Amino acid sequence: MAENQDAKELSWHKPEWRSIIPLSHFKISKSLLQVIKKNIFEIKINTNFREVITQCANRNETWISEEIIDLYTSAFEKGHAMSVECYQNNELVGGLYGIKIHHAFFGESMFSKVSNASKVALVFLVDYLRKNNYRLLDTQYINEHTAQFGAMEIPVNIYEIILQDALAGFNIQKLYKGDWDKWEDYLEFNRI
Secondary structure (H helix, E strand, O other), X not given: OXXXXXXXXXXXXXXXXXXXXXXXXXXXXXXXXXXXXXXOOEEEEOOOHHHHHHHHHOOOXXXXXXXXXXXXXXXXXXXXXXXXXXXXXXXXXXXXXXXEEOOEEEEEEEEEOOOOHHHHHHHHHHHHHHHOOOOEXXXXXXXXXHHOOOOEEEEHHHHXXXXXXXXXXXXXXXXXXXXOOOHHHHHHHHOO
């Protein structure tokens, strides 16, 4: 990540706790469901990647520098990144992007020019991930926006197990029916 939009150097960031949204526990509010049913957005995937990341960087403080935009666009061109875009009247009004590796998706950033656009993009992303047998939706950090969809923070050692499962194509989330807040139980389950 870059310290800011004008930074010339990139740094690696590895937090002690990671935020994920378990795909089997994704939550959609009734009000957002009503917005989706109204079809006020045209949803597209991977048609305007560079503009999505550029819009995500268009804020007062951002970690997305020009070099980050170039690197992620290169990853997209090689098939390792994707975007979900929301349009109204042919104008890009919201979306998100991230990196995809095997059955893991790493959400990087989202933006919204119109109310609910980034939320709708996330709902469509989860639908895409489920249909394509993804195992992990990494949101890096938990915030108010992701928490409403069921995001939770987990210790990095648990995250690394889930990540290994996703990279190997194993779906621990479908097998484990326990309480996702009790990580000791998950660790014991994973040893079986």
